[in-house]
Amino acid sequence: MIDALKNIVGSKNVLYDGLEKSRIAHIWDTDMPLRTKGVILPKTTLEVSKILQLCYEKNEEIIVHGGLTNLVGGTLVEPHQWVISLEKMNAIEDLDESAKTVTAQSGVILEHIIAAAHEKGLFLPLQFGARGSAQIGGVVSTNAGGMRVFRYGMTRSLVLGLEVVLPSGAIISSLKKILKDNSGYDLKQLFIGSEGTLGVVTKVCLRLFESPTTRYAALVAVQTFDDVIRLLRFMEKQLSGNLTAFELMWKTAYNAATATKQQSASTLSKDFPFYVFIESMGYQLGEDYEKFEYAITAAIEKGLVADGVMTQSAQEVNSLWMIREDTRALTQPYAFSQHFDISLPIGVMDKEIATIVKHLNALPYVQNVFPFGHIADGNIHLIVGKKDSIAAHTKQINGIVYKNLRKHQGSVSAEHGIGLDKKAFLKTSKSDQEIALMKTIKQSLDPKNLLNPGRIF
Numbered sequence: 448m449i450d451a452l453k454n455i456v457g458s459k460n461v462l463y464d465g466l467e468k469s470r471i472a473h474i475w476d477t478d479m480p481l482r483t484k485g486v487i488l489p490k491t492t493l494e495v496s497k498i499l500q501l502c503y504e505k506n507e508e509i510i511v512h513g514g515l516t517n518l519v520g521g522t523l524v525e526p527h528q529w530v531i532s533l534e535k536m537n538a539i540e541d542l543d544e545s546a547k548t549v550t551a552q553s554g555v556i557l558e559h560i561i562a563a564a565h566e567k568g569l570f571l572p573l574q575f576g577a578r579g580s581a582q583i584g585g586v587v588s589t590n591a592g593g594m595r596v597f598r599y600g601m602t603r604s605l606v607l608g609l610e611v612v613l614p615s616g617a618i619i620s621s622l623k624k625i626l627k628d629n630s631g632y633d634l635k636q637l638f639i640g641s642e643g644t645l646g647v648v649t650k651v652c653l654r655l656f657e658s659p660t661t662r663y664a665a666l667v668a669v670q671t672f673d674d675v676i677r678l679l680r681f682m683e684k685q686l687s688g689n690l691t692a693f694e695l696m697w698k699t700a701y702n703a704a705t706a707t708k709q710q711s712a713s714t715l716s717k718d719f720p721f722y723v724f725i726e727s728m729g730y731q732l733g734e735d736y737e738k739f740e741y742a743i744t745a746a747i748e749k750g751l752v753a754d755g756v757m758t759q760s761a762q763e764v765n766s767l768w769m770i771r772e773d774t775r776a777l778t779q780p781y782a783f784s785q786h787f788d789i790s791l792p793i794g795v796m797d798k799e800i801a802t803i804v805k806h807l808n809a810l811p812y813v814q815n816v817f818p819f820g821h822i823a824d825g826n827i828h829l830i831v832g833k834k835d836s837i838a839a840h841t842k843q844i845n846g847i848v849y850k851n852l853r854k855h856q857g858s859v860s861a862e863h864g865i866g867l868d869k870k871a872f873l874k875t876s877k878s879d880q881e882i883a884l885m886k887t888i889k890q891s892l893d894p895k896n897l898l899n900p901g902r903i904f
């Protein structure tokens with residue numbers, strides 16, 4: 448295998464015999480050296496194809512590594528498995544200003560694509576905390592969401608074309624720059640969000656938008672959950688298309704996120720039950736600010752908002768946004784934490800989250816529970832700070848959070864995926880028939896179960 452791999456990618460691009468130990472399986476586990484047969488670093492799609500073909504012939508299992516920021520154990524490796532890492536396929540191949548598209552190799556860091564588009568006056572609306580490390584191939588493979596989903600959709604809605612290598616080594620390339628294509632099955636959708644179980648994404652063509660020229664943000668305090676919902680509808684109407692994010696933090700999460708002096712700059716009193724981060728982006732300089740200011744003032748006058756701060760300089764907007772984005776303050780005080788990423792219909796959310804929080808807080812090993820999230824999408828994140836990592840305790844916490852998801856037709860994973868960590872709970876979101884069909888698809892593309900085996904099911 449080693450000789451064959453060296454022939455394909457060159458000897459310096461196969462890391463084994465101790466060299467692989469300098470690598471990691473996740474950005475948060477930097478003290479855990481990788482235990483793998485070896486790390487393979489292809490530079491072209493053809494090399495990826497030859498690697499997968501070789502693994503297929505030799506029955507070798509292979510795990511795909513992108514930016515290693517996933518939150519579901521998707522990139523964990525066992526010692527008998529190989530790793531294929533796309534980091535050397537890191538070129539932006541084409542940025543087409545007239546078609547408003549960008550075509551990039553899968554190892555390009557998301558933030559680099561955002562910056563390259565911005566330089567041309569174009570905008571890729573993907574916005575989430577890991578954008579400085581996540582690679583576009585990983586982002587597509589997890590169908591990442593983030594803060595602007597309710598305006599622009601998940602990654603899925605931004606992908607126009609994909610190039611993928613199947614487990615057999617076959618290259619399926621369709622990097623079309625067109626939005627509309629109903630010529631048969633939309634095959635790219637199979638690979639978006641399938642967590643590397645069906646193929647290795649090697650190139651991506653994404654849709655871009657005109658870069659907004661105005662960006663304003665407000666942080667507002669709200670007294671009841673019903674008011675949060677009313678406020679969302681009110682802002683959508685008032686901002687007529689300019690509302691790009693509407694993020695909620697429950698009081699416990701907000702207080703922890705603003706615990707340090709640096710984080711609490713220009714923020715509100717900490718006594719309110721709910722805090723909402725509102726972002727407006729548009730194209731009309733004076734008019735947009737007036738519209739935003741009027742909407743916030745009117746929300747206060749209507750009693751939907753109890754207090755608020757508005758920002759307009761880019762620096763102020765970014766630092767306000769960091770309170771919501773930087774979740775380290777919610778995890779650092781605790782020896783261990785569990786992260787949840789559930790979807791619920793907005794109508795049941797308040798009661799359901801209150802029940803979950805009450806039951807979790809009653810457990811002696813739970814130290815704190817922080818709910819926050821993309822409320823406009825019905826997606827709530829929960830971080831549970833706890834004293835230990837005992838398996839029975841983890842299971843009990845999972846049981847409480849996931850208990851009513853099926854009843855409410857929610858989802859065990861709104862955006863992070865299933866990976867290894869949530870396999871046991873796939874059935875809370877998908878029927879037996881759906882899971883059977885998913886397995887049929889996996890079986891037909893990867894009959895030997897060699898690519899990212901054990902992920903999802």
Ligand SMILES: Cc1cc2nc3c(=O)[nH]c(=O)nc-3n(C[C@H](O)[C@H](O)[C@H](O)COP(=O)(O)OP(=O)(O)OC[C@H]3O[C@@H](n4cnc5c(N)ncnc54)[C@H](O)[C@@H]3O)c2cc1C
Nearest residue numbers: 513514515516517521575576582584585591592643648862
């Ligand atoms: C601080 C933080 C905030 C986050 N916020 C959000 C958020 O708001 N919304 C959200 O949706 N997610 C969020 N995430 C998780 C998000 O899913 C990932 O960060 C990102 O999309 C994964 O990209 P990656 O390159 O790091 O992929 P990795 O973690 O390397 O891989 C993810 C999965 O995709 C597979 N994979 C990677 N590259 C490829 C490829 N080229 N072809 C096929 N399979 C591949 C891997 O095997 C793995 O199963 C957050 C993560 C962090 C750490």
